[in-house]
Amino acid sequence: MPESSLDGGGPVPGLRYVADWLAPEACASLLAFIDAAEWSTELRRRVQHYGQRYDYARRSVAADPRDALPLPAWAREQAIRLVREGIMDQEPDQAIINEYQPGQGISPHIDCVPCFGPVVAAISLGSGCDMDFTHPEAGERSPVRLAPGSLCVMTGPARYAWRHGIAARKSDPGAAGRVPRGRRVSVTFRTIIGASRSR
Numbered sequence: 383m384p385e386s387s388l389d390g391g392g393p394v395p396g397l398r399y400v401a402d403w404l405a406p407e408a409c410a411s412l413l414a415f416i417d418a419a420e421w422s423t424e425l426r427r428r429v430q431h432y433g434q435r436y437d438y439a440r441r442s443v444a445a446d447p448r449d450a451l452p453l454p455a456w457a458r459e460q461a462i463r464l465v466r467e468g469i470m471d472q473e474p475d476q477a478i479i480n481e482y483q484p485g486q487g488i489s490p491h492i493d494c495v496p497c498f499g500p501v502v503a504a505i506s507l508g509s510g511c512d513m514d515f516t517h518p519e520a521g522e523r524s525p526v527r528l529a530p531g532s533l534c535v536m537t538g539p540a541r542y543a544w545r546h547g548i549a550a551r552k553s554d555p556g557a558a559g560r561v562p563r564g565r566r567v568s569v570t571f572r573t574i575i576g577a578s579r580s581r
């Protein structure tokens with residue numbers, strides 16, 4: 383597995399970045415599977431939920447298992463690989479796919495603590511973007527460039543103390559000027575915590 387510059391001593395403890403988790407051909411193939419499925423337009427950005435649906439209004443996992451779509455085969459394959467490569471201890475049983483057109487983002491947040499387990503892993507497809515990590519108490523801010531094909535893993539403080547978000551803008555700062563964003567699709571894997579299952 384390709385190792386990352388952010389392992390260990392990076393600015394955000396518990397954040398692990400794996401460049402080239404997927405080769406460009408694999409990214410294209412996943413995007414084709416994703417686009418062949420139905421998108422939900424319940425939010426400003428389009429989303430797909432597999433495994434128990436996350437209810438954004440109630441900030442909880444939807445209790446009715448009839449709402450749950452099974453993880454598609456391509457996602458299960460990634461879920462199994464996350465365990466095989468030691469990223470997650472338990473096979474993730476929930477995936478949320480987010481689509482960001484240039485100018486779209488996601489507000490800074492911490493993923494629901496009582497709903498989801500200690501590791502959240504996100505694959506980036508299509509365009510890259512900067513994800514901003516902010517520490518609510520220390521006021522620190524650390525932008526992390528998420529390249530297409532990369533895997534971003536949040537554990538420990540990166541999962542529970544720092545917020546993560548994506549600014550709603552059309553370009554990100556780069557070494558040689560602004561880097562325009564294209565359409566980005568992320569696939570985030572989580573495990574549902576048992577207690578929230580039965581609610």
Ligand SMILES: O=C(O)CCC(=O)C(=O)O
Pocket residue numbers: 478480488493504546568570
């Ligand atoms: O788009 C991403 O990489 C992250 C999405 C996210 O933070 C979430 O779905 O909770």
Ligand SMILES: [Fe+2]
Pocket residue numbers: 491492493546
């Ligand atoms: Fe998140």
